């Protein structure tokens with residue numbers, strides 16, 4: 030078990046900063062999900078924590094011990110790779126016990142073997158792979174391989190559990206099943222877990238703490254619910270949710286309070302005065318758009334012409350553009366029984382608390398005070414460091 | 420035949436059945452398949468024929484002819500060719516020099532296989548680290564270079580290196596405070612001198628093969644083993660070596676065949692065109708050399724043919740045995 034702290038963790042490959050001063054605090058037993066677009070530095074972060082990649086600068090702390098120079102084998106980390114990386118020439122049982130045997134101390138070999146066998150049995154039972162212990166990885170299904178990889182990482186009873194897109198090689202239904210199994214596993218064995226994915230479904234269901242990364246930086250960290258409800262910037266707003274948030278520009282300068290075709294209440298429109306040079310961006314999630322007149326508390330009205338309607342069973346996905354403002358694309362989620370077709374015009378509204386305002390230049394949220402980078406630790410650490418370094 | 424073709428054929432025969440109900444479906448299908456098979460084969464052999472022709476004319480025919488003349492009394496210039504049955508083989512097996520040459524070849528091969536394999540593996544492991552470095556390519560080229568030099572030319576240089584009076588080899592030994600050796604002039608050290616030349620010349624190839632094999636060992640497996648707490652030696656023994664075993668096996672086979680067939684460097688270093696090759700006192704007379712001398716120095720082609728045939732059988736047997744062993748120790752992914 031371990032508490033993990035990343036303090037200004039940075040990875041530099043030549044000139045490019047792939048991971049850029051990440052601050053993060055992970056509680057003992059917490060399940061943290063790193064979410065972000067491809068190439069944003071998730072794997073690199075994980076590899077630095079595992080000790081497979083040297084840290085360029087910053088500190089990695091397990092409990093109160095700085096781990097920067099601790100070799101990988103002594104960090105007590107179990108890792109599951111995206112492609113599982115099972116030893117292809119060993120049986121499942123040997124795969125599971127390899128790590129145990131590697132750490133055999135002095136003493137009777139026979140006793141050690143017995144202990145290892147017992148542990149392998151225990152892990153196999155936990156992951157329901159007892160019947161394949163004698164097989165080679167080649168002879169396993171994708172889901173079974175996945176379990177063996179999990180089991181191998183768990184067998185040594187790691188303090189920290191790192192998973193790099195562990196479900197991305199599975200088909201959709203198996204992925205859903207394994208996702209639930211992972212949740213169950215974490216409930217049974219509450220090991221501090223860092224889980225990398227670019228699947229939002231996984232991120233939102235599994236995470237105690239969700240960390241959204243973008244371009245080597247943490248865009249936002251917090252509970253999934255919090256991040257979904259109050260994205261810290263327009264990147265997180267557009268990245269999270271499927272489809273992501275509608276984002277429309279509010280003009281700059283004198284025009285700052287006015288978006289052609291979109292009527293905002295003064296309270297929201299006036300926020301844009303706080304925005305910088307390029308003005309503000311208004312955002313509303315597709316599921317928060319309601320047909321005008323269906324509720325009494327709707328504000329932010331606009332009219333849109335429908336271009337495409339997708340029927341997804343549980344709901345309709347409507348794609349269109351605002352009338353008078355062809356550049357403002359609209360996506361809305363509607364009840365499946367709603368009768369609408371191409372070319373129709375529909376008036377929408379949204380509730381005030383569902384309207385988000387961001388700075389168009391920096392992307393930062395401007396409708397309330399939030400700490401970018403999420404956890405209080407971040408700002409605390411910043412302050413502390415500034416106090417010391419200046 | 421592809422599944423697609425098969426399906427198309429079934430569909431086709433179903434259509435035909437509807438049109439001509441008298442013909443059974445399976446007979447139709449079978450005939451169609453046979454015709455298509457024939458066409459496929461004709462096209463395939465047509466495309467293969469140029470390469471096949473070269474192989475037949477320059478490889479299989481001479482090889483078959485070699486087997487043929489080993490049962491005859493035959494000379495390049497003599498007009499009389501007479502069938503002698505197993506006479507050539509009887510004389511061969513009664514000849515002590517032949518057995519001596521076999522033993523010499525065996526000795527040479529037995530040293531060369533482990534020396535080649537271990538050295539090449541060692542060098543490739545060192546170079547693998549260097550591959551990612553900036554000058555990795557230069558090192559690889561440097562190691563591979565000897566292999567592309569002409570054997571005869573470089574062997575002449577090695578003759579100079581092993582010169583007992585003013586050669587480089589003895590100079591180095593002297594600097595290391597070791598006794599100087601007679602090298603090519605002594606029965607004891609002549610063959611080891613040739614071995615050193617052969618190793619120098621062939622290692623580059625094997626190193627490149629091993630490097631390719633090492634590149635195929637997934638990086639994640641080594642990393643996972645590290646996280647599993649395995650030390651370097653354990654990772655090497657339990658992860659890298661098993662995954663490298665097909666490459667190792669290939670190198671061993673190649674080294675075996677090349678060692679049994681070694682000729683140019685032995686011939687050049689121990690006498691060359693001046694005569695005396697295989698000396699001193701037959702200490703470097705390997706099977707391959709004896710075949711050459713029997714044929715071209717002693718003009719006894721049919722005896723040489725019989726000898727070559729025996730050599731062929733030995734190499735074949737060795738390869739079969741190695742294959743059999745490899746099935747137990749080599750892991751194919």
Ligand SMILES: Nc1ncnc2c1ncn2[C@@H]1O[C@H](COP(=O)(O)OP(=O)(O)OP(=O)(O)O)[C@@H](O)[C@H]1O
Nearest residue numbers: 042047065066067068069070071072073074226227
């Ligand atoms: N060894 C390396 N040398 C140079 N650049 C690297 C190296 N490893 C990764 N990078 C770069 O670092 C960036 C982040 O890589 P990383 O693998 O961490 O991304 P990721 O978030 O895991 O992406 P994905 O979701 O595609 O796995 C990428 O732009 C990549 O090109």
Ligand SMILES: [Mg+2]
Nearest residue numbers: 071072073193
């Ligand atoms: Mg990755």
